Structures are given as C-alpha cells and as structure tokens.
Amino acid sequence: MQLEKLVHFHKIMGDPTRIKILALLSHGPLHGQAIAGKLGKTAPTITHHMTKLREINAIRERREKNTIYFELNLDSLRGQTTALLTLIQGKEREMESMTLTAEKLAVVRNFLDKEGRLKNIPAQKKKKLMVLEYLVQGLELGKRYPERELNEYLKQYHEDFATLRREFIMHQFMYRENGIYELNPPEMWDNKPVPSSH
Amino acid sequence: MQLEKLVHFHKIMGDPTRIKILALLSHGPLHGQAIAGKLGKTAPTITHHMTKLREINAIRERREKNTIYFELNLDSLRGQTTALLTLIQGKEREMESMTLTAEKLAVVRNFLDKEGRLKNIPAQKKKKLMVLEYLVQGLELGKRYPERELNEYLKQYHEDFATLRREFIMHQFMYRENGIYELNPPEMWDNKPVPSSH
DNA sequence: TGTCTAATTAGATAGTAATCAAATCACCAT
DNA sequence: ATGGTGATTTGATTACTATCTAATTAGACA
Numbered sequence A, B: 001m002q003l004e005k006l007v008h009f010h011k012i013m014g015d016p017t018r019i020k021i022l023a024l025l026s027h028g029p030l031h032g033q034a035i036a037g038k039l040g041k042t043a044p045t046i047t048h049h050m051t052k053l054r055e056i057n058a059i060r061e062r063r064e065k066n067t068i069y070f071e072l073n074l075d076s077l078r079g080q081t082t083a084l085l086t087l088i089q090g091k092e093r094e095m096e097s098m099t100l101t102a103e104k105l106a107v108v109r110n111f112l113d114k115e116g117r118l119k120n121i122p123a124q125k126k127k128k129l130m131v132l133e134y135l136v137q138g139l140e141l142g143k144r145y146p147e148r149e150l151n152e153y154l155k156q157y158h159e160d161f162a163t164l165r166r167e168f169i170m171h172q173f174m175y176r177e178n179g180i181y182e183l184n185p186p187e188m189w190d191n192k193p194v195p196s197s198h
Numbered sequence C: 001t002g003t004c005t006a007a008t009t010a011g012a013t014a015g016t017a018a019t020c021a022a023a024t025c026a027c028c029a030t
Numbered sequence D: 001a002t003g004g005t006g007a008t009t010t011g012a013t014t015a016c017t018a019t020c021t022a023a024t025t026a027g028a029c030a
Helices: A002-013 A016-025 A032-039 A043-055 A074-088 A102-109 A125-136 A147-155 A161-170 B002-013 B016-025 B032-039 B043-055 B074-088 B102-109 B125-136 B147-155 B161-170
Strands: A059-064 A067-072 A144-146 A174-177 A180-183 B059-064 B067-072 B144-146 B174-177 B180-183
Touching (some): A002 A043, A016 A032, A016 A043, A016 A067, A102 A125, A125 A161, A144 A147, B002 B043, B002 B074, B032 B043, B125 B161, B144 B147
Antiparallel strands (some): B174 B180
C-alpha cells in the first residue's frame, strides 16, 4: 500500500538524531564511527538509525576495507518529501504526467534497435532516466508484479534485467515489498521536477 | 531551535490516521464527527489528532453554530515538507532568496506613506505576503526576539503590531517558542514557490 | 432553564521505539 | 592462526503515543 510507505518515511524522519545524521551527510560521506563521535552517541545507536534510514532509501553506502561510508540519496529524499504534498493537493491530475514528451521520446529512440530492444543502458544519468520512464510505460499503475513477472517484461528490452530492475527501485519508479514490485506514482519518479505550487 | 520544529513536523506526519485525515480534507472542509465516521475512529481520537495537526499549523478551523469545520493549510504544509530538503541539499545559498525583487518592491511601495509607514495592511493575500516579506527584511536570521522587542519593531510600521505579529506566524515567516520569536528560513515563507529540484 | 449535539478532557492500556552495555561478527593485516 | 578495528545483534530499560471509555464542557435553541 502506498499510504504505508508515506507514513513510514515520515516516522523515520521524526527523530532528531536521524535528521542530524542527514545534515552531517549533506557535507559529504562519513563512516559510522565518525557520525557516532560527532553526535555523541554510541556505535550501536548509529547502526540502529542507519538501518532505519536504509529502509526508506535515504542513504547509499560504500565499503572501503573495513569501514563503511554512508552518503545521502538525494534523489530518493526529494521524491519522498514531495509525495505527501502530491497526495494532499487536489486529486485532479493522476495519469497526466505519465506521458512522455515528444522530445524525450526522440532521445530514447537513439537507444533502441530496429526490434525496439535496448542497444545499451545509457551511462548518462539524465538519459538513463528517460529510458527508465520509457520502459515503465508498459507497466500498470496499481498492479502488483512478482519479481519473476517483472524480469520477463524487462528481458524483452535488455538481457540485463537485474540492472534495470535495480534502477527502477533506485530511482523510485517502483518499490518492493516482500518480493512484490509495484509502480510508484509518477510524482515520485526521480526524473520529475518538483510540482509547482497549487 | 530550528531542528526541533522539523522533527516535530515529521513526527506528527508519521501516523496513518493523520495522513488519512489530511487526505480527506484535501477534498474540502469537514467537521470532527464526519472525520471520525469516515475513519472508523471515535471522536476523542479525532480531537487528539487535530490537536497534533494544529501544533504544526497543518489545519485551519472555522466554527459554524456548534460544529467546527477543519480545512487544510496548504501553504504551511508546502513550506514544511520542503524544509527538510533545503536543510539537506547543499549549504550554499542561504541569504540568496532573502532579497525582494524589484517588482515586488513596486507593489509594496503603494502601501507606504512618505515616512515609510504602512498606510494599511493589504487585504489581498498576495499583496499582504509581499508586505510581510518587506517588513521581515529588517529582522535578523538566527536572532531571538522577545515579544516586546518584536512589537517595538513592528510599531515603527503600523500601530496594529499584534496583527502583523500574528500574520508573521500564520504565514511562516517566524515561529514562536515560549514567547520568543525567531525568523524561519526564507524557504518556509508562504510567499515562496516550491524550490526547483537540484 | 433545560436539553441536544459536538468537542474536549481525564485516565487507562497496549504497543512502539530510542538508547546503551555486552556480546558477537566480519574483514584486514601481520 | 591471531589480534585489531569497525559494524552489527541482543536484551533490557525507559519514554512516548494512539486509542478507547467515561466524564465534562460549551454552544444553540426551544
């Protein structure tokens, strides 16, 4: 359910220590003990909070020998902060923003071969997002996709379905709940600008 | 402290019932019992949640004979949802958005007499917001103003300092904590559009 | 004045969550 | 192997909060 995710996000954010962690990370990546030091908390406490932040996809991590560096996932945070607003301000538009503009389509077409399969996955982020948006058109809003079914769908476009599936999650096109995938509303996708005020 | 407010906002939002209430109100105003009915909760429970929502300025209320109608305060919600983002994404700009544009100033000037005092407080909301922004220029970001000091400052511009002070709070230019007033960051002011994505 | 309706307050209960100390795990380097 | 360092798990403690029932307040109206 969509509501649960929104609530969960805000519940996670409703804690001073976690907000401080995010503020710290906004200056650059840090490892666990550094965070613990700066906040005057013990290591287990930081682990606890990082687990929570991971649940809502607020951070990414990279390990280097024994220590783990955490950094913000700004795209994800942006999407989720605005999700509440889009839920609240007028139910009018729902599918409207779901259609690709013509000029985006032109870009995407460069990555397709004559059979309509992906020649490769764009490395450039902006273009990658356009391709992801293109792929997501074939999925249904509100429908629940078991992982196997999603893989089948993606394999039509590229053999590396696992990467595509991961990108869907990473960029908030879909979310996963016990192995079941489902589309997020378009407002949460990473390629969408923040909606203008009502 | 600014952090506390952010945390409080998210803590309040981290509850399914409250999110449902906001979603209901997005269709139009409702009174307490109607909300209770639609959500299958008792009246005291709704009162409880309304108190919380009031704390973060998420709702406005209007009474009609014996029943109270609640409605969303969208401006306030918009400001607070984006506050987290602006805290997190790069510390670069801070004062940048604090300057009035020339065309806004032109509007404001119509409300000032030759001594620079307010001839009256604009009734039209958009103009009122411009005037408030103008007044707030003389205050210092990060400084704490006891109520008496704030009154003195406002009295320079208009004898009805109480109204102005109330408007500052209502439109998120300032917040109050045990009788002490302090500026909110410009991103929270009601007259600011939602900031575009990074 | 008394009655009806809507809202609030008070008090109780049950569930959740932040934090720490102690123990454990995982990887690295000698 | 063995010792070291950083991260995680476990268990206990404490504090908070959503929800209900019962009691109370506050207007409106007749």
